[in-house]
Amino acid sequence: MMPEDTGSHSDYIPPVSRVIVPFMWMRSSRAASLAVCVQTIGALPAVTWGASRPSSSSSSPVSAVRHRLMDFLDKYFYDIEAAISWSVRLKQWNLRRKNAHYAYTERRYGPYVAAAYFALSKRGGVRFQGHTDWLRTDSKGQISWDFLQLKEVPVECVDLSESSLTFRGLDNIVSLKELRELYLRRCPHLDDWALSRLYVFQDSLEVLSLAGCPRITERGLAALHHLKNLRHLDVSDLPSVQSKGLVRILLEEALPGCHIVGLDYYEGLEDDDSRVVPTADLRH
Amino acid sequence: MLVIRSCSWVKLWGNSHPVRWSLPQVWAPRSPHRGLRTSPCTSKHYSFFKELDREFVKFQKKLKESLPSNDWSLLSPTASLPPERADVVIVGGGVIGWSVAYWLKKLENRRDGLRVVVIEKDPTYAHASTVLSAGGIRQQFSRPENIQMSLFSAQFLRNINEHLGLVNEEAIDLQFNPSGYLFLASEDGASVLEENYKAQREQGAQVALLAAEQLKKKFPWICTDGVALASYGLENEGWFDPWTLLNAFKRKAQSLGVYQSHSQVIGFKQSLREMTTEDGESVNFRRIRHVVVQVPSSPETHSVECALVINTAGAWSGRVAEMANIGTGDPGSLEGTKLPIEPRKRYVYTFHCPDGPGLDCPLLIDSSGAYFRREGLGGNYIGGLSPTEEEEPDPGNLDVDYDFFQQKVWPLLARRVPAFESLKVRSAWAGYYDYNTYDHNGVIGNHPLVHNMFFASGFSGHGLQHAPAVGRAIAELIVHNEFKTLDLRAFSFKRFYTEEPVLERNIV
Numbered sequence: 001m002m003p004e005d006t007g008s009h010s011d012y013i014p015p016v017s018r019v020i021v022p023f024m025w026m027r028s029s030r031a032a033s034l035a036v037c038v039q040t041i042g043a044l045p046a047v048t049w050g051a052s053r054p055s056s057s058s059s060s061p062v063s064a065v066r067h068r069l070m071d072f073l074d075k076y077f078y079d080i081e082a083a084i085s086w087s088v089r090l091k092q093w094n095l096r097r098k099n100a101h102y103a104y105t106e107r108r109y110g111p112y113v114a115a116a117y118f119a120l121s122k123r124g125g126v127r128f129q130g131h132t133d134w135l136r137t138d139s140k141g142q143i144s145w146d147f148l149q150l151k152e153v154p155v156e157c158v159d160l161s162e163s164s165l166t167f168r169g170l171d172n173i174v175s176l177k178e179l180r181e182l183y184l185r186r187c188p189h190l191d192d193w194a195l196s197r198l199y200v201f202q203d204s205l206e207v208l209s210l211a212g213c214p215r216i217t218e219r220g221l222a223a224l225h226h227l228k229n230l231r232h233l234d235v236s237d238l239p240s241v242q243s244k245g246l247v248r249i250l251l252e253e254a255l256p257g258c259h260i261v262g263l264d265y266y267e268g269l270e271d272d273d274s275r276v277v278p279t280a281d282l283r284h
Numbered sequence: 285m286l287v288i289r290s291c292s293w294v295k296l297w298g299n300s301h302p303v304r305w306s307l308p309q310v311w312a313p314r315s316p317h318r319g320l321r322t323s324p325c326t327s328k329h330y331s332f333f334k335e336l337d338r339e340f341v342k343f344q345k346k347l348k349e350s351l352p353s354n355d356w357s358l359l360s361p362t363a364s365l366p367p368e369r370a371d372v373v374i375v376g377g378g379v380i381g382w383s384v385a386y387w388l389k390k391l392e393n394r395r396d397g398l399r400v401v402v403i404e405k406d407p408t409y410a411h412a413s414t415v416l417s418a419g420g421i422r423q424q425f426s427r428p429e430n431i432q433m434s435l436f437s438a439q440f441l442r443n444i445n446e447h448l449g450l451v452n453e454e455a456i457d458l459q460f461n462p463s464g465y466l467f468l469a470s471e472d473g474a475s476v477l478e479e480n481y482k483a484q485r486e487q488g489a490q491v492a493l494l495a496a497e498q499l500k501k502k503f504p505w506i507c508t509d510g511v512a513l514a515s516y517g518l519e520n521e522g523w524f525d526p527w528t529l530l531n532a533f534k535r536k537a538q539s540l541g542v543y544q545s546h547s548q549v550i551g552f553k554q555s556l557r558e559m560t561t562e563d564g565e566s567v568n569f570r571r572i573r574h575v576v577v578q579v580p581s582s583p584e585t586h587s588v589e590c591a592l593v594i595n596t597a598g599a600w601s602g603r604v605a606e607m608a609n610i611g612t613g614d615p616g617s618l619e620g621t622k623l624p625i626e627p628r629k630r631y632v633y634t635f636h637c638p639d640g641p642g643l644d645c646p647l648l649i650d651s652s653g654a655y656f657r658r659e660g661l662g663g664n665y666i667g668g669l670s671p672t673e674e675e676e677p678d679p680g681n682l683d684v685d686y687d688f689f690q691q692k693v694w695p696l697l698a699r700r701v702p703a704f705e706s707l708k709v710r711s712a713w714a715g716y717y718d719y720n721t722y723d724h725n726g727v728i729g730n731h732p733l734v735h736n737m738f739f740a741s742g743f744s745g746h747g748l749q750h751a752p753a754v755g756r757a758i759a760e761l762i763v764h765n766e767f768k769t770l771d772l773r774a775f776s777f778k779r780f781y782t783e784e785p786v787l788e789r790n791i792v
């Protein structure tokens with residue numbers, strides 16, 4: 001109600017109203033307060049909390065105004081601040097929940113079934129040893145429970161592409177000693193910390209795809225040097241990686257015998273020198 | 285009800301601010317019931333607001349000029365002057381100071397229940413250890429407490445945006461390099477390394493032991509002569525950008541209502557109570573009542589009335605403790621026990637070596653104590669060595685001794701990594717370790733006689749990585765009166781008097 005109207009019925013918004021408006025609201029009745037709350041809830045999806053924003057996103061002018069408005073409201077009112085912090089916390093809680101460790105399943109059915117269940121519930125897929133078909137959910141997201149019979153059969157391939165996998169979620173697959181192929185394409189929450197955890201597959205992993213993960217940088221890719229058995233690595237379309245050409249050369253050096261896809265040789269080669277600012281120069 | 289929140293105007297009206305002024309008449313809303321939404325914007329209003337606007341700008345200008353420092357802005361009420369009264373005064377705004385401030389606000393049981401102010405003498409942090417450190421984090425310590433603190437911190441840093449992220453701001457990017465630490469041990473050191481490894485595994489750290497051949501296989505660029513055993517951190521170890529962490533703590537704490545003041549603490553006003561022990565000895569209990577500060581551009585001093593003082597002055601915390609009469613009594617008595625923390629100068633050299641180790645380069649700590657790590661990807665490295673007690677350079681300034689690299693550091697590095705024989709030094713800097721001369725470990729907790737002074741300093745080269753854990757521990761002591769998350773009682777000040785050193789073998 002109010003936040004919009006201040007802007008809509010006049011083109012000239014005096015800056016000083018930034019100061020006066022809160023006073024009026026402070027004096028306003030309970031109904032007004034409620035209305036503002038309702039307004040807030042409506043506007044909530046506009047609130048981004050840093051981490052969930054892909055680094056490359058450029059916000060449209062409309063959402064920029066919305067951000068500013070929310071920022072402003074957040075600064076002045078406890079109610080709105082609380083509502084926003086609740087929505088942020090809800091998102092965090094949700095992400096944690098989605099990455100919870102299926103410890104009970106693991107105890108009851110063993111690591112293979114637990115990992116398969118985790119992957120399937122994230123709408124991913126798995127392939128058991130000796131099978132040629134991938135096990136996936138059907139188009140309605142239903143799981144066929146036959147895989148519970150495969151308790152003793154190792155899982156060889158896991159596909160968790162486009163899932164909300166994080167460092168914590170990896171708890172569910174790190175015990176797959178026979179894992180040979182891992183697909184983690186376009187995982188919005190996968191970061192360098194998570195990559196550093198892939199060393200557990202160093203004896204078995206042959207194929208890895210990280211294509212399109214927005215948060216992965218060259219610092220995390222460095223941790224792939226552990227994976228000595230890797231034959232195929234897909235690192236295409238990683239917007240946060242700097243000096244792509246150099247990273248590719250170094251990856252090839254660290255992983256001889258691995259076919260690397262993505263990271264063009266000539267991309268970013270020219271800027272690698274300016275990027276490696278010695279820490280000392282950052283200070284005075 | 286809508287409650288108005290940290291609005292600058294409200295704060296300015298509060299009597300805590302030293303500058304008193306009255307609001308110009310024109311600012312008071314003329315009719316509180318005039319809703320902005322219902323009033324059509326007539327030309328009368330238009331000119332009224334224009335007028336108001338001009339007045340506003342004029343007034344702001346005048347106000348700015350009348351203040352002692354001109355970095356003060358009307359809309360951010362953080363002047364360099366401290367408030368007159370605070371519950372907790374934190375002396376030193378390095379990473380530890382701001383971490384304590386953040387955790388106090390986080391754990392306070394009522395909103396704005398604690399009024400916290402951080403006093404930092406140098407907003408540029410030209411000498412602060414935090415921004416001059418190498419930024420490393422590791423779990424490879426020998427004391428269980430240190431390992432636990434690192435594990436806690438790693439978890440905190442991993443989820444830093446959950447803890448320190450601000451709504452509608454860019455995500456915090458710590459620039460963490462998950463490349464691990466690699467400790468090398470000679471024949472003599474091997475058994476100690478193995479013991480440490482066991483302690484680390486026991487606490488849940490992911491560390492692997494490598495024999496010489498395994499080491500050679502994994503890192504072919506290392507010359508393994510004289511190396512019997514190595515331990516290699518697999519998870520949660522590496523390095524990050526200290527500035528980012530400091531700023532993240534600071535901004536979050538400020539958003540939670542922590543005040544900051546750019547001034548120097550020059551003394552304390554205390555009250556004294558004499559008591560006699562059973563043996564007839566008299567003991568002086570002190571209580572800090574006021575913290576005396578000096579603002580840079582003015583000869584005047586101000587005092588801040590306070591309930592608690594937290595000494596997070598890093599390398600200078602020994603000096604701050606002295607201001608509170610700690611260590612001024614008879615030698616050998618509790619009153620005469622000093623806080624044994626002093627600045628020790630350490631050099632960090634940046635060098636270039638095109639054929640040096642690549643992506644797999646960890647932070648390597650040689651059996652000789654020399655260390656290096658990769659800095660970016662362009663063949664740059666940083667490294668250094670702690671001098672022996674006899675070689676300690678004069679801590680009076682932060683000048684770099686390049687001969688030290690040529691004569692002491694380089695030979696050790698080149699022996700371990702033959703490619704480094706052709707390295708070229710690019711630059712160097714020096715910083716102060718907040719060095720605890722007694723047992724090279726932090727001091728956490730309050731003073732037994734000056735009850736309301738808490739210490740969080742003396743971390744001797746591993747304070748940055750422990751900052752999240754230490755901040756939380758101090759806040760727990762204050763809010764809950766005991767440690768909740770990690771038991772850090774071993775680090776209390778009493779150990780200097782009762783002579784129970786907390787020994788840590790892995791000091792770099």
Ligand SMILES: Cc1cc2nc3c(=O)[nH]c(=O)nc-3n(C[C@H](O)[C@H](O)[C@H](O)COP(=O)(O)OP(=O)(O)OC[C@H]3O[C@@H](n4cnc5c(N)ncnc54)[C@H](O)[C@@H]3O)c2cc1C
Pocket residue numbers: 375376377378379380381403404405406409411412413414415416417418419420421547548549550596597598599600604630631632714715716717718740741742743744745746747748749750
């Ligand atoms: C070369 C080097 C490498 C290091 N490498 C690592 C590493 O790899 N990993 C790691 O974890 N740690 C490392 N450290 C250690 C780490 O930097 C410190 O332990 C940590 O930064 C201490 O933080 P602090 O906040 O206590 O101190 P500081 O950052 O020094 O902050 C203290 C602040 O107090 C202020 N102050 C002092 N006296 C007063 C006063 N009277 N009034 C007001 N303000 C005052 C100072 O201006 C200063 O800003 C390294 C240190 C050095 C020097």
